[in-house]
Amino acid sequence: MAEMFYDDDADLSIIQSRSVAVIGYGSQGHAHALNLRDSGVDVRVGLAEGSKSRAKAEAEGLRVVSAAEAAAEADVIMILVPDQVQRFVYAESIAPNLQPGDAVFFAHGFNIRYGYITPPEGVDVCMVAPKGPGHIVRREYADGRGVPVLVCVEQDASGEAWALAKSYAKAIGGLRAGAIKTTFTEETETDLFGEQAVLCGGMSHLVQAGFETLTEAGYQPEMAYFECLHEMKMIVDLMIEGGISKQRWSISDTAEYGDYVSGPRVIDAHVKQNMRAVLDDIQSGAFAKRFIDDQDAGAPEFKKLRAAEAGHPIEATGKELRKMFSWLKSADDDYVEGTA
Ligand code: NAD
Ligand code: MG
Ligand code: MG
Ligand code: MG
Ligand code: MG
Ligand code: MG
Numbered sequence: 001m002a003e004m005f006y007d008d009d010a011d012l013s014i015i016q017s018r019s020v021a022v023i024g025y026g027s028q029g030h031a032h033a034l035n036l037r038d039s040g041v042d043v044r045v046g047l048a049e050g051s052k053s054r055a056k057a058e059a060e061g062l063r064v065v066s067a068a069e070a071a072a073e074a075d076v077i078m079i080l081v082p083d084q085v086q087r088f089v090y091a092e093s094i095a096p097n098l099q100p101g102d103a104v105f106f107a108h109g110f111n112i113r114y115g116y117i118t119p120p121e122g123v124d125v126c127m128v129a130p131k132g133p134g135h136i137v138r139r140e141y142a143d144g145r146g147v148p149v150l151v152c153v154e155q156d157a158s159g160e161a162w163a164l165a166k167s168y169a170k171a172i173g174g175l176r177a178g179a180i181k182t183t184f185t186e187e188t189e190t191d192l193f194g195e196q197a198v199l200c201g202g203m204s205h206l207v208q209a210g211f212e213t214l215t216e217a218g219y220q221p222e223m224a225y226f227e228c229l230h231e232m233k234m235i236v237d238l239m240i241e242g243g244i245s246k247q248r249w250s251i252s253d254t255a256e257y258g259d260y261v262s263g264p265r266v267i268d269a270h271v272k273q274n275m276r277a278v279l280d281d282i283q284s285g286a287f288a289k290r291f292i293d294d295q296d297a298g299a300p301e302f303k304k305l306r307a308a309e310a311g312h313p314i315e316a317t318g319k320e321l322r323k324m325f326s327w328l329k330s331a332d333d334d335y336v337e338g339t340a
Helices: 012-016 027-038 053-059 067-073 083-097 134-142 161-171 184-199 201-216 221-230 232-250 253-266 269-284 286-296 300-310 313-324
Strands: 019-023 042-046 063-065 076-079 103-106 124-130 149-155 179-181
Touching: 012 161, 019 027, 019 067, 019 083, 027 042, 027 053, 027 134, 027 161, 042 067, 053 063, 063 067, 067 083, 076 083, 076 161, 083 286, 103 161, 124 161, 124 184, 149 161, 149 184, 184 201, 184 269, 201 221, 201 313, 221 232, 221 313, 269 286, 286 300
Parallel strands: 019 042, 019 076, 042 063, 076 103, 103 124, 149 179
Antiparallel strands: 124 149
């Protein structure tokens, strides 16, 4: 059984007695900075000079300095810039400002697991990884709840790294929901696998394949959109509430029988073989190398794939259809329709 931590297992005063730098103010960065601030933690945001996020952070009343200044001032440094740029920001702005006794924090283990960042001895290396998008991490905290988190310690130089990591997790609201104790390796490999095989890659392509099958057979795209994409959320909500069983309890017997007899025809033994191959590439570092090499070259493959996927016919159908859904308008984020 995984070891779990809740609010009573952590001492908020530990992180309140430290100086925290949040480097980056994107999805996770804004949520961590604001939740820490509202938990009474001394926090500054570290951003590049011309960063577009600067005005947003300052509008929230946060103090913004350069990444190097933030790292120099602080003794806990949370790195929340994109995984593919972390090693540059670390080398340029963070490493020169690390003192023995400082702590470096991550929200994903990618750069530690694959060796792109190696902090010096004498520094605690911890992870607090919310299991949800940053905008939900902030929204849940503001509503008095939290998003579950993973906590790990890669290097316990101080002997107090676990208490510090749990305290940080509590300050962002993660222990209201609960934390699971894990390792950088397990977090990195399972996070990449989950997003590639199931949550993002698996689901996006399952939805697209269903939409293509129906429209190629002559059904209206709007019908295909409803049946293969729109209803997904309601099915997933039931799974979150009570597992696959509750979802099967709520659907009709017709749908449930179809799940049993047709589901395995779609997700057959080949799918698990393919998943195993995806996991092999994650474990060997082949996926990480492919991603970083492409990013370092200016992301030609990434940009080509992003443009091609945005052009899938389901996106155009959905864009028109969603105008009917007045209840879907989300007001608290800055997502621009048609971008990824
Ligand atoms: P993001 O892309 O939303 O934001 C990155 C921010 O970093 C930008 O807003 C900007 O302020 C800054 N930045 C970008 N490029 C920079 C550069 N070259 N130099 C300096 N600063 C730069 O990032 P994110 O999705 O919040 O991811 C941050 C970390 O959190 C990653 O390790 C990611 O794996 C992890 N994570 C993200 C989520 C999520 O909800 N998106 C969930 C769990 C973990
Ligand atoms: Mg994840
Ligand atoms: Mg991830
Ligand atoms: Mg139906
Ligand atoms: Mg039923
Ligand atoms: Mg994106």
